[in-house]
Amino acid sequence: MIKRFTTTALVLGFCVSVFAQDAPDAAIVQKLRKEGLENSKVMDIAFNLTDVNGPRLSNSPGLKRAQDWAVKQLTDWGLKNAHLESWGTFGKGWQVDKYYAATTLPYYHAIIASPKAWTPGTNGPIKSSVVLIKADSVADLAKYKGKLAGKIVMMDAGAPLQSGLKPDFTRYADTTLAKMAEAKPMAPGARGGQRPGGANNMMAQMMKMREVRAAMSAMLVEEKVALILTYARGGQGTFFTSNGASYALDAKPVSPELEVVAEDYLHILRLLRAGKTVELEADIKTSFYDQDPQGYNVIAEIPGTDKKLKEELVMIGGHFDSWHAGTGATDNAAGSAVMMEAVRILKAIDFKPKRTIRIALWSSEEQGLFGSRGYVAKHFGDPKTMVLTPDQKKISAYYNLDNGTGKIRGVYLQGNAAAGPIFQSWLTPFADLGAKTITVSNTGGTDHQAFDAVGIPGFQFIQDPADYNTRTHHSNMDTYDRLVEDDLKQASTIVASFVYNTSQRDAQIPRK
Amino acid sequence: MIKRFTTTALVLGFCVSVFAQDAPDAAIVQKLRKEGLENSKVMDIAFNLTDVNGPRLSNSPGLKRAQDWAVKQLTDWGLKNAHLESWGTFGKGWQVDKYYAATTLPYYHAIIASPKAWTPGTNGPIKSSVVLIKADSVADLAKYKGKLAGKIVMMDAGAPLQSGLKPDFTRYADTTLAKMAEAKPMAPGARGGQRPGGANNMMAQMMKMREVRAAMSAMLVEEKVALILTYARGGQGTFFTSNGASYALDAKPVSPELEVVAEDYLHILRLLRAGKTVELEADIKTSFYDQDPQGYNVIAEIPGTDKKLKEELVMIGGHFDSWHAGTGATDNAAGSAVMMEAVRILKAIDFKPKRTIRIALWSSEEQGLFGSRGYVAKHFGDPKTMVLTPDQKKISAYYNLDNGTGKIRGVYLQGNAAAGPIFQSWLTPFADLGAKTITVSNTGGTDHQAFDAVGIPGFQFIQDPADYNTRTHHSNMDTYDRLVEDDLKQASTIVASFVYNTSQRDAQIPRK
Structure with a gap:
């Protein structure tokens, strides 16, 4: 030992x-x-x-x-x-050539977001009402069948934002470093250390959302959904990107998808939950690179x-x-x-x-x-x-x-x-x-x-x-x-x- | 007393x-x-x-x-x-009907910004290199005369961002409240209290910038500048709007102008200071309302x-x-x-x-x-x-x-x-x-x-x-x-x- x-x-x-x-x-x-x-x-x-x-x-x-x-x-x-x-x-390279999205109803508001990595664009400007999908499973999707063509969709999920009670920027305290110095070696075979600040509740929730959505993905492609809006962790204009779509050369087609800053996502979500009409326009162009x-x-x-x-x-x-x-x-x-x-x-x-x-x-x-x-x-x-x-x-x-x-x-x-x-x-x-x-x-x-x-x-x-x-x-x-x-x-x-x-x-x- | x-x-x-x-x-x-x-x-x-x-x-x-x-x-x-x-x-009402701006050189990046209140739009999509204006006075502008038509311009000013060492969200401590309670009445004629967090150094600097730019405003209109980019206080995706253009019914014409989130403004500024070419595309539409x-x-x-x-x-x-x-x-x-x-x-x-x-x-x-x-x-x-x-x-x-x-x-x-x-x-x-x-x-x-x-x-x-x-x-x-x-x-x-x-x-x- x-x-x-x-x-x-x-x-x-x-x-x-x-x-x-x-x-x-x-x-x-x-x-x-x-x-x-x-x-x-x-x-x-x-x-x-x-x-x-x-x-x-x-x-x-x-x-x-x-x-x-x-x-x-x-x-x-x-x-x-x-x-x-x-x-x-x-696999394939990818980049954003154009990103534009804004609500046009109930009023005009340009949205802070980014296309999710390795997702396609909208093939020109689109405009559609936003459909809120309340589905915990693929089965729940049946009620939307035949209704989503050309629509912009979002899932009924997204955590309310918390106030910034702690500083964004911190340094290690001497006491923290002292504790690190006192760590014991791990038993052989035990799992190694975590990257700082990796998994947390929010991430866990997002992972679950993502699982459900991954199962829906094919259905949404089949339905010819115009654009998916996804809640991005963060806030105050900052948003964190998550894993993108597949970069494999033979990746299955996916729908265009935006990771939307929490404020803009929650804004639309609150309106839809309250039964209001939300309309969005978007123009997204992305390129794929598969020559090498x-x-x-x-x-x-x-x-x-x-x-x-x-x-x-x-x-x-x-x-x-x-x-x-x-x-x-x-x-x-x-x-x-x-x-x-x-x-x-x-x-x-x-x-x-x-x-x-x-x-x-x-x-x-x-x-x-x-x-x-x-x-x-x-x-x-x-x-x-x-x-x-x-x-x-x-x-x-x-x-x-x-x-x-x-x-x-x-x-x-x-x-x-x-x-x-x-x-x-x-x-x-x-x-x-x-x-x-x-x-x-x-x-x-x-x-x-x-x-x-x-x-x-x-x-x-x-x-x-x-x-x-x-x-x-x-x-x-x-x-x-x-x-x-x-x-x-x-x-x-x-x-x-x-x-x-x-x-x-x-x-x-x-x-x- | x-x-x-x-x-x-x-x-x-x-x-x-x-x-x-x-x-x-x-x-x-x-x-x-x-x-x-x-x-x-x-x-x-x-x-x-x-x-x-x-x-x-x-x-x-x-x-x-x-x-x-x-x-x-x-x-x-x-x-x-x-x-x-x-x-x-x-005076006139105003609203944003479309906001879109992105750098296209050195690479594509959509910009977080807002049209400054009561400024006109771009009258359709525009695309131009960005000209950095180094001018402390209207006289300094002479060297740009005849060179700015259709250009996107920005001033050579903008404070580097500070890390978030303090929490965003605070409550008054009991000690602060106790101090407030002990305040003496002001002498008659003395200036009243400040709104919390009003003027600070950054504001003072911005006020100065704004003064210079106000003096330049007519010249930029005359030169038919396509768009002005202005540094907005804030950071991390948050930006603060400042006073807009005049809302008077007989307001003089001004150039289209964006207040740009600090990260995106400083990005362009650093590139221009280093002698790099920056190109921007934008499409901004605003409406004025003067019927009532x-x-x-x-x-x-x-x-x-x-x-x-x-x-x-x-x-x-x-x-x-x-x-x-x-x-x-x-x-x-x-x-x-x-x-x-x-x-x-x-x-x-x-x-x-x-x-x-x-x-x-x-x-x-x-x-x-x-x-x-x-x-x-x-x-x-x-x-x-x-x-x-x-x-x-x-x-x-x-x-x-x-x-x-x-x-x-x-x-x-x-x-x-x-x-x-x-x-x-x-x-x-x-x-x-x-x-x-x-x-x-x-x-x-x-x-x-x-x-x-x-x-x-x-x-x-x-x-x-x-x-x-x-x-x-x-x-x-x-x-x-x-x-x-x-x-x-x-x-x-x-x-x-x-x-x-x-x-x-x-x-x-x-x-x-």
Whole structure:
């Protein structure tokens, strides 16, 4: 059984037993801090990823633009072999070419919404009364049969909004971090940590709604419904997109569908429940892209220079794809920009690493960590059979960032207790920047899991929650405005330092 | 000089010196509470004002619909002489018939915005690159001369957004209320209280921007600019509308203009500052209404029944008009609904008042308290000359509500210290509902000032701030969703009780 250790134990451990090699090099730390904190380009990178190139839905033109930009940028900084590498077959790309919808009865009101990903458009302007479908099952739909052709429909569901009694933006309190540091390793086979703020009651309710609606989907297509309005979680002009329709090349046809900001959805719902007539006009155009169904990751390297160790790897990454309603600033242009900035910093101080440093910007994380899983399967092994490649032994560690704009507060060890004292040591020069917590806990929901699944030390950093769960995660308001410059500078500097240390360390990071 | 009194003094004063007539009638209070808290219709009234009838911009069709509904509803409840009464000439009505705008370069993105009130449409779909105007003065505009025809333009101004470190929704702390209670009367001639959260730095900056732009306005019209984009205060999908263009019948022509949510405005601004091309398409249609330039208030009465006192009046009111981007739920469907509900409650308990009770739902408050000032000028006197009508002596008090959805916490005495002990006594049965604070302070910015200006005791209640200043006041998110049912029930019940007490009191409310 893995020994429990606490922060105190770790600090003591560091004082008496950490290898000398894990004491950070003060001169290098100073260089990294100077470049990372005083000459940062992280906001410029983030600007290009978000404002300039736009949303980066898997296989969309926006993702391709951003990927091409990243390959060029990484090359311009002097990284080697920057390229797009296929991880396998994804499916269709998709983007919004036009979105317009408004109520025209009882009065004119333009609606805040977005087409649901991978849904078709309206094939020109439409106008129709809105039909409220009260159905808990497919059977309940019988009464609407033959009545829905050309109609705009919505389900009789949607939670009233709550007042904002708590701040949108929070940082971890010291007490919370202390609790994290005291976590025990999980028993083998136990389920890993949750991504912060994942499932909640609202989500559960929406999942149920979605199940019912999925069952209705074919019927609504058959009925030739003109448009479905769906309640989107959020409020106050912010709405969160949920999973879209199928992106498979052979996906069944679905109806056009909008995810509607809560205020506008509830407005229509209240009117229909009260028996009023609501009429809507809409004009939605979306495009599909199926010429190249392959999914691609951006890969680039700083080659290793040590005769023996240059065949070994340190990898860093984050997912590059996003949802489409915002520009995916915190999910995950932030993590991508930090990782790009980390390698820029290392090039800027003219670092010649012993081990090769490889950056990977994944795609299709949002559909199931496809980019990282595909990459790992190709390069390192199969997590089901645990048939591993020789390269699996040559990678020391993989570091990931994908929890928004919040600064780094520490590292999730993902159950790898032996890495704790090393990382604790590496964090010491950044205690003044708020990063000092090591937790043996897992965190889930993103790409380090692909590495962890084949026995490679894969880590995600602890980040301040910021407004990730309240405002930005998959929302239309996940824009450049939400990025906190100081936090991204801090994160870039710390990641650069971790990469530096991992590439120079005599031994690889210990494995579980 | 008016004597300073504190909460303690008031409570003591009440115990020893308040007229017996000001001790609330427990049986009546119970009836009012039962009807107001357990059989409330206030949310139904608010639903009709917001969801059903829509935004109520001065002289718009939406205002007319809501006014007609209110006249009918008040009549249905048994009020007498419910009618629309002109307060004077306003100008043109206006409404949005279509709003659509989106960037098409560097990529497609639909924009959250609203036409600025009383601006023209685009006369069909337009598409143009966006020109960034860097000008601090009209002189700076020379370099753009001849280059702006058909272009979409924006100013080089807009504050970066701040993270939400504080809750949107707040209630007054006991300490804040205690401080209010300890306020001293202002010296005669000193400026009255500010409306909560009025001017701040952002507003000041916007005022400056607006000044410059007002000076540019004629030039932009002359250049035949296709559309102006203006930064709207707010964020996260919420935007606050500012004053619109002129509604005068002989208003000079202005350019089409959008108030754009901060995220979308700053997105375009950052791209233009970086030298990128931004292209926009838009299709905006607005209508003007000038057939009847008169402004109207809704007026209705519960006639007095006391032989002598029925000639006297108790008035209550709130403004009925709103801005156009939301449905004016907290500004001021909330206050209007509470006042309507208060008279409904009084009718429901079959109250036969001694003095006549008159409800007034004002229009054009948002443009300068026109409805109430016009009414007061016609009925009670001229605040400039202080030539007063005989009716000025017959009105005991006017009570107003116009600070959002927050429950009543007490009363602003508006410097009328003599009314303090009376109101303190009237509040005692509502201490359990959080209403117990009397402050001698003024509060400004709304219709009780019209009465106060001609020497009539005019009061506005203290209300919890809720999310009035953070989210709703003049915003596109001022919707039914923002209304807090329990708070509106509480307010209706307390207002009904104040009206009851004022109508039955032997003497009128003392004057300043």
